Amino acid sequence: MAASSKRKVTYFHDADTMGSYYYGPGHPMKPHRLAMTHNLILSYHLYRKMEVCRPHLATDEEMLQFHAAEYVDFLRRVTPDNQPDFSKQLQRFTVGDDCPVFDGLYDYCRL
Structure with a gap:
């Protein structure tokens, strides 16, 4: 090249x-x-x-260009405190040890 x-x-x-x-x-x-x-x-x-x-922080519209609405909603709502309430989504979206839930996860994903 x-x-x-x-x-x-x-x-x-x-x-x-x-x-x-x-x-x-x-x-x-x-x-x-x-x-x-x-x-x-x-x-x-x-x-x-x-x-x-x-x-820059991606807008919801920008996030939805690349990810399903259900996944974006999950990222927006899940926190370390309510993580047990999302056990099905955690498994479905392979979120866990290597890709942990942490405070500010949604804003981090918007970077």
């Missing part, structure tokens, strides 16, 4: 929102891991080879 036809990587980053979610004690994703990754991108000047974008 010729250098002029190579695709550029797009990197979405927003330190104010992306690192402020806690996935639970057993989950490997921690806010400091996002910060470390971002610092490596800066230190190695990789951002020079990327298009850096700040994500």
